[in-house]
Structures are given as C-alpha cells and as structure tokens.
Amino acid sequence: MSGRAVIRPVVDLLRRPDGPRDRQVLLGERMEVLEVLDGWVRICADKDGYEGWVPAAALGEDTEPTHWVSAPSTHAYAQADLKSPDRMAISFGSRVAVRAVTGRFAETAHGHIPVQHLMSVGERMADLVAVAALFLGTPYLWGGDSRWGIDCSGLVQAALLACGIDCPGDSGPQSRAVGALLPAGTPPVRGDLLFWMGHVALVADAGRILHANGKDMAVAYEPLEQAIDRIAAQGEGPVTAHRRPAIPA
Incomplete structure (x- = not known):
C-alpha cells in the first residue's frame, strides 16, 4: 500500500486499533499509509497531517479528485x-x-x-462564518468532522479549508498556527477565532459566536459575553487566544 483514499462516507480516525476516536476522515480524502496491522491501517491524512488508525476495508485506490x-x-x-x-x-x-x-x-x-x-477542486468559498453556518443544527460529536456530527475544531477546520486556509484538526494547534495572533482587548470581528482551553469558536459578529458546543449539543450561535461568562463559570477559564485568519486572494 502507498497512497490511499477513503471509500466510505465517514470513517473514525482512532488513536489505536479499536481505540477512541480522535477525528474523522471523509469520502475521497487522500492519505499516506504508515503501517498495516491485522486489518487496520495507520495513516497520515493529506489535509492536515493527522495520524491515526482506520479499518483497512475503509480505504481504496487513490483517485485524483476533481x-x-x-x-x-x-x-x-x-x-x-x-x-x-x-x-x-x-x-x-x-x-x-x-x-x-x-x-x-x-x-x-x-x-x-x-x-x-x-x-x-481549487474553487474556494470566501466567508468563514457562512461556511460554518451550513452546519447549524448539526449534532455535537467529539472528534466529529461531518454533517452528521462535528465538534468545535472540526467545524473551524471545515470552514477554513473550504476557504483555502490550511488548518490543523485540533483546537490546540489551531490556536498556535491559524492566522495572526491579536493583542488581548482587540475588538472581535466577523471571521475571527476565539480560543479557550480545549475549545474554539468563530466570531459571527461583534456580539455573537458560532460554534459546536456541549451546551446546545449542536452547532449554534451564542451571545459572546454569555459564552465567556458561561465557560468561565464551568471552570474552563477565560479566552486564551484571539486570532484572525486571512482569506487568500
């Protein structure tokens, strides 16, 4: 096996064979095979370098997507x-x-x-928030990356990739790698990213965020100040980073 592609609609990317889900890969996504073991394959996803295990039967020949x-x-x-x-x-x-x-x-x-x-392939969308809004009402799913279940970092990654911006799969790396880091107190604008410990949200406008969250168990809008207070009250602390992605010309 060398390069392979996903042939099922959605496949869990596991930490180890039969282990917990870390992320998901979608139909047609391309990957490098790193290891094969008893019907399982350890892969590295082309879109973000994420590594994990998937069933060998979920992969097929790599076909150039159009x-x-x-x-x-x-x-x-x-x-x-x-x-x-x-x-x-x-x-x-x-x-x-x-x-x-x-x-x-x-x-x-x-x-x-x-x-x-x-x-x-090569065509892009231009509005991060409009892309994320396509997922409104999608159920929250830890490690999810699809319309049938998605988490906070999966939603942000889907929006950024659709707009031509490279993006890691988890909120921690996203908070260090995506866009420009802004000074504390910078007024948020549409398309900015706000990070908490283990969470990320898109700024929809000056007063609201759009995120996949455990309160609604879905992708939903939430008033920004309400979210800041609620997350702090849950013991998850304040906003840890404010970043501004740049849409490629």
Missing part, C-alpha cells in the same frame, strides 16, 4: 434522476472524481451527484 461537496450534505443516486434510489449520503468537504455530467448530475464511482452540490 470536485468537492460544497453543500451541507448530498446524495449519490443510482441514475441521473432525483427519483432513482440513493446509494450514499455524502458530507460537506468530501471529495469525488467526476467522470461525466448528465443534465444536472455528475457521474462518479459512487453514483450521480447533483452538480449544484459540487465545486471544482
């Missing part, structure tokens, strides 16, 4: 017909290789996907 899913989620249908059986539900950020386009559907190895749910 498009990525830009809708919150979509379906791959058996034919280029919205009334045909759906073969697979696919999350935002997944990658596919389009073979041909028939009417309003793109043919892939997984089925026919509505073209309006896809963007070409």
Whole structure:
C-alpha cells in the first residue's frame, strides 16, 4: 500500500486499533499509509497531517479528485434522476472524481451527484462564518468532522479549508498556527477565532459566536459575553487566544 483514499462516507480516525476516536476522515480524502496491522491501517491524512488508525476495508485506490461537496450534505443516486434510489449520503468537504455530467448530475464511482452540490477542486468559498453556518443544527460529536456530527475544531477546520486556509484538526494547534495572533482587548470581528482551553469558536459578529458546543449539543450561535461568562463559570477559564485568519486572494 502507498497512497490511499477513503471509500466510505465517514470513517473514525482512532488513536489505536479499536481505540477512541480522535477525528474523522471523509469520502475521497487522500492519505499516506504508515503501517498495516491485522486489518487496520495507520495513516497520515493529506489535509492536515493527522495520524491515526482506520479499518483497512475503509480505504481504496487513490483517485485524483476533481470536485468537492460544497453543500451541507448530498446524495449519490443510482441514475441521473432525483427519483432513482440513493446509494450514499455524502458530507460537506468530501471529495469525488467526476467522470461525466448528465443534465444536472455528475457521474462518479459512487453514483450521480447533483452538480449544484459540487465545486471544482481549487474553487474556494470566501466567508468563514457562512461556511460554518451550513452546519447549524448539526449534532455535537467529539472528534466529529461531518454533517452528521462535528465538534468545535472540526467545524473551524471545515470552514477554513473550504476557504483555502490550511488548518490543523485540533483546537490546540489551531490556536498556535491559524492566522495572526491579536493583542488581548482587540475588538472581535466577523471571521475571527476565539480560543479557550480545549475549545474554539468563530466570531459571527461583534456580539455573537458560532460554534459546536456541549451546551446546545449542536452547532449554534451564542451571545459572546454569555459564552465567556458561561465557560468561565464551568471552570474552563477565560479566552486564551484571539486570532484572525486571512482569506487568500
């Protein structure tokens, strides 16, 4: 095995075989195989260098993707017909290789996907908060990275990657690597990132944040000052970092 790609909609990336989930990888994501052991594969994900274990059966041949899913989620249908059986539900950020386009559907190895749910590889979105808002109501899931379950750092990573900004998978590295670190007391603006110990949120506007959080158990807006007070009252301390990502031109 050398380079491989995910062939299931969502796969848990585990700390060890049969161990706890650290993150997830999505359909079409590419990776380097580091080790193979009794039906398990230790991989390094291309998108962020995250390492972990996945079932060997979840991986297939590495195919150069041409498009990525830009809708919150979509379906791959058996034919280029919205009334045909759906073969697979696919999350935002997944990658596919389009073979041909028939009417309003793109043919892939997984089925026919509505073209309006896809963007070409290399195309970017331009508003971090608008991307994150696609996940509103998505259930909170520790280590989650998909429309069916996501956590705070997974939400931030999804938004930044969609806008062409490299981003680690966990909030700790994000707090040290993403964008410019701003001095304490800098007024937050839309698209800024606020970090607490073990948590990250996007600033939606001067008075609100957007985050995947355990209070709502979902992706939701929350008044900024309320969140600061609530998180401090929970014993998780104050804001530890304020960073401002820059959208590539």
